[in-house]
Amino acid sequence: VARFAGATAAVLAIAPDDASAVAPCLVWTEAEGPVRTCASRADALPGIDGNRLEISLIVEEVTYGILELYRARDMIWSADMATRIVAMGDLIAGALARARSRRALEQTRGQVEHMARVATVSGLATAVSHEMRQPLAAIRMNAEAGNLFLARTPPDVEEAREALQAIVRDDVRASEVIEHYRALLRKQDPISTTVDLNEVCRNTAKLVEHEVTG
Secondary structure (H helix, E strand, C coil): CCCCCCCEEEEEEEEECCCCCCCCCEEEECCCCCEEEECHHHCCCCCCEEEEEEEEEEEEEEEEEEEEEEEEECCCCHHHHHHHHHHHHHHHHHHHHHHHHHHHHHHHHHHHHHHHHHHHHHHHHHHHHHHHHHHHHHHHHHHHHHHHHHCCCCCCCCHHHHHHHHHHHHHHHHHHHHHHHHHCCCCCCCCCCCCCCCHHHHHHHHHHHHHHHC
């Protein structure tokens, strides 16, 4: 745009998404050649002088930045050239507006995905806690019972053995619960299989046994 307009320098101040932040700038001068980045407009202005043309980059009443073109003081901007530059400014403004909308969309998508992950983890933690509570409570009760059986005089070895066997069964159930949720989180194609309804009923009874007897 600057070269097309015959300018010797150009400053593009981009309005930040956060109104409280400092607007970054892109600076080009004929003497330096490559475009450089400045942290603020104040850093870009030293050393740049001449007849200035300022174009506000506005889309639907929202300002996305300012384009400043400089040329020698003895060179006047013609009305036709100014009109063409304004049209180019509209293209730049449209590009900046689309970029901001894309950033806002990505930020919103990230927030939604984060909320979905939090909700999933929260629901999973609640489900695991519910299903693990019963076998863990049973393991503790059987361990305490086994300790009491062994403390008798003489020790009730048979009852203690049954308590230990119950602990093993409850440990297996706890492992199955964990493996069940690991399978749910594992990325794989759906698998169809037969289901033993009697076993489902027995597992359900085990899950609610503690609550019913309590």
